[in-house]
Amino acid sequence: MQASSAEKLVVVEPTPSALADRVAQAFLTRVKARTKNGRTAHIALTGGSMGSTVLRAVAAHPKVNRIDWSLVHFWWGDERFVARDDQDRNALQSREALLDHITVPAENIHEVAGADSGLSLDEAAAAYAAELARFGGQEHAWPSFAVCFLGVGPDGHIASLFPDRSEVTETDAAVLPVRDSPKPPPERVTLTRPVINSSKRVWLVLTGADKASALGLALAGASYTNVPAAGAKGRKRTIFFVDQAAASEVSEDLIEQVY
Structure with missing residues (x-):
């Protein structure tokens, strides 16, 4: 499929491991291109098992040390409001998978x-x-992420923006506290849609048959209030990186073969 930059692309690999390797390669290529002339790259990371799997694949990649990491800033799309050494914490998982190794x-x-x-x-x-x-520009009170990674829940949530809750429709704040989250732990901090959608590239990474319905709804143009993943869109690219199990409800003509 040939797609314009405004369209959502779907990249499929047979297994989660193969998918992580492909995302890691794409990520290092993108960061290298962004920083080659001394430019700064802001990256938003995600949590969860697949988020950590991707970062471990980045850490193990032979090109990982070819990046000038002093030019890269790392953020998180959301965080669980727990102690800093709690294993539920996204930042701790990211440190153990990648950040402590670069x-x-x-x-x-x-x-x-x-x-x-x-x-x-x-x-x-x-x-x-x-x-x-502190890193915002004239247009926004936040940096524009070169890549914003997002996981997608079976319910279609992204970051800590859950279906049919007020946080997903908030446009007047960059960051929100979340209470009584439908997924534990109950207290979280999340970026809002305006911050996510000002990213140059939004990469949604999801695996497993339990994500197939959410993926299908997101690609079909469901309401973002009901399926928050449907409302995630990068200014240059929006890519769903998925394994074969998650892609079971995706039409072949939506799958990008060459990205």
């Missing part, structure tokens, strides 16, 4: 405050928004 300056890693930081949930969200604003 020469990225500590000041380039922008974590949400933990529940043990002394800040309340609302204060942690406000502090994260303020940190984003």
Whole structure:
């Protein structure tokens, strides 16, 4: 399939492992291109098992040390409001998978405050928004991510934007506190859709047959209030990286063979 940059692309690999390797290769290629002339690259990471699998594949890639990581800043699309050493924490998972294995300056890693930081949930969200604003431009009070990684839940949620909740329709804030999350832990901090959709590239990575319905609805143009993944869109590219099981409901003519 030949697609314009405005369209959503679907890239399929047979297994989660093969998919992680392909995403890792694409990621390193993109970061290398972005930073080759000394430009800064802002990256938004995601949590979950597949997010960590991709980052481990990046860490193991032979080209990982060809990147000038001092030019790369890491953020997270959402974070569980737990202690910094809690294994549920996205930032901890990302550190163990990749960040602790590359020469990225500590000041380039922008974590949400933990529940043990002394800040309340609302204060942690406000502090994260303020940190984003330090790197904002004339257009937005946040950086435009070169790549924004997103996981997708079986219910179609992205970051901590869950179906039919107020957070998914918020447009006046960059960061929100989330309480009573339908998925534990109950307290979280999340980026909003305007921040996600100002990214140059949004890459949604999902595996498993339980994600097939959400993927099909997102590609079919479902309402983003009901299926938040349907509302995720990068300014240059939006790519769904999926394994064969998740792609079971995707029409062949939507699958990109060459990306």
